[in-house]
Amino acid sequence: AGCVPIDGGAVEVRWTIHNQVADERHDEGERIDCDEAGISTLSLLVDPGSPGGAAYEFDCDDGRGSSAFDVAPGRHLFSLSPSGPRAEQALVPDPISAQVREGEVTDLQVLLIRVP
Secondary structure: OOOOOOOOEEEEEEEEEEEOOOOOOOOOOOEOOHHHHOOOEEEEEEOOOOOOOEEEEEEHHHOEEEOOOOEOOEEEEEEEEEEOOOHHHOEOOOOEEEEEOOOOEEEEEEEEEEEO
């Protein structure tokens, strides 16, 4: 009990959403929730666009997500891809390069998503 299968490393990411411009409800740069941003889910993409890439989908309201311990050890590119009614307007950070180690959690820290 309490054991999880380990077939690589895990990756953890957290996010926060801020509006990019002031509007009638928020100041510029103010934190907003997923509903206001029009984002329902976020996918953590591993090596986006490559044949061996993977994706892990998380509920936006969770504010964080972790993969299983199935990311191959080595250096990978990671990016966030939002989905939802206004997700195409969201500005996400450029892909992050990080080292994954067998049996360890790689923490990508908190990533800022901006929406107009």
